[in-house]
Amino acid sequence: MGNYGIKVSLGGYDVLTATDRQLALKSSKTLQKVKVSGSTTVAANTEGSITHNLGYIPQFLVYGEDPNDASNMNIGNASWLYSGLAAWADTTKVYWEIGVIGGGPFDIYYYVFYDVA
Amino acid sequence: MDYGLKVSQSGYDIASATDKQLVFSSEFNTLKVSSIGSGTANPDDVGSTVTVEISHGLGYVPAYTVFTEIYNVPGNDNDFYLAPFTYAIGGDASIIAYATSTKLYIRFGADLDGPSANNAVEYKYVIYLNKGSD
Numbered sequence: 001m002g003n004y005g006i007k008v009s010l011g012g013y014d015v016l017t018a019t020d021r022q023l024a025l026k027s028s029k030t031l032q033k034v035k036v037s038g039s040t041t042v043a044a045n046t047e048g049s050i051t052h053n054l055g056y057i058p059q060f061l062v063y064g065e066d067p068n069d070a071s072n073m074n075i076g077n078a079s080w081l082y083s084g085l086a087a088w089a090d091t092t093k094v095y096w097e098i099g100v101i102g103g104g105p106f107d108i109y110y111y112v113f114y115d116v117a
Numbered sequence: 118m119d120y121g122l123k124v125s126q127s128g129y130d131i132a133s134a135t136d137k138q139l140v141f142s143s144e145f146n147t148l149k150v151s152s153i154g155s156g157t158a159n160p161d162d163v164g165s166t167v168t169v170e171i172s173h174g175l176g177y178v179p180a181y182t183v184f185t186e187i188y189n190v191p192g193n194d195n196d197f198y199l200a201p202f203t204y205a206i207g208g209d210a211s212i213i214a215y216a217t218s219t220k221l222y223i224r225f226g227a228d229l230d231g232p233s234a235n236n237a238v239e240y241k242y243v244i245y246l247n248k249g250s251d
Contacts, residue, residue: 008122008143020246024143025122029246030150031141057184057197059243078187078198078212088198089184095196116153117184117197117241 032059033114041105042098049093052112059113060094062087065106067098073109089117149246151179158225161236166209171221171242178250181221183214185240189232196232197241204229212238216249 005027009015013022020026035052042048044067052058062076064085076087076096087096089112098106121143125134136142151173160167173179183200186192188210200223204210208228215222221244231238 008141010146011121011144020149021248023149024145024147025141026149031147032150057195057241059182059184060199076199078185078200078202086198088196090196115150115243117243 030115035112035114037109037111039107039109042096042108044098044100044102044104044106047095047097048108049095050110050112051093052089053092054112054114055091057089057091057117058094059115059117060087060089061111062094062096063109064096064098065108067100067103067106070107073107146247148180151175151244151246153241153243155239155241157233157237157239158223159231159235159237160225160227160229161231164227166227167225169223169225169240171223171244172219173216173221173244175218175244175246177218177248178216179221180245180247180249181214181216181243183212183221183223183240183242185212185223186231186233186238187212189230189236192232194232195239197239200240212240214242216244 007015008025009018010022010024063073066072066074074085076085085098094112124141125131126138126140129138158167184197185200187198187202200212200214202212209226210229211226213224230236
């Protein structure tokens, strides 16, 4: 089978000589694709979630309002007890929880990707 | 000369779509995946810190993400969090990822008891072609 596919170079680069990092698109390299994104709110110490039903653990990003400064959006991570915003996924949902006593509701913004984590 | 490639989202005219209404534009860089993978670490079995080393061969520090199970409380088997994990109770039970120009490292603290069988911790990673450092 021959060499085939699509390449699109970034502005200022010749697609024939561009390195992979100088490409905006290369069909042999995966680009993240959003399955679902949106916003909601969550009360303090309460679990929220979005259903994806992908049947596998997807890549995801969750941002949540900082309980100490509503102008800041924290990124959800694994540091459950300290960070304020925990975010995790299983094969059906992505979850979040802001570990703080009182306050809220807090703004949440999420992305769930088709791509496998 | 104005040239390039744009793809608009469904319902938007490519001639008038704003940047946010595009699926793709060669005017903007994208995150491109170099490699993905997964594995299991078990510091409890070896009785010391485990640092997983993943060679990426890129020659520069790449952008990356690591998703991992965490300590068995509050973590559950097959729940994957975005690293890092820092453990508030005490001991060296953190999970920290970092990268160099040759490898992605994922460090699992010696006191980490994971939620999988035999206290193992499953992890998954994505390494991008994009740089994570200048």
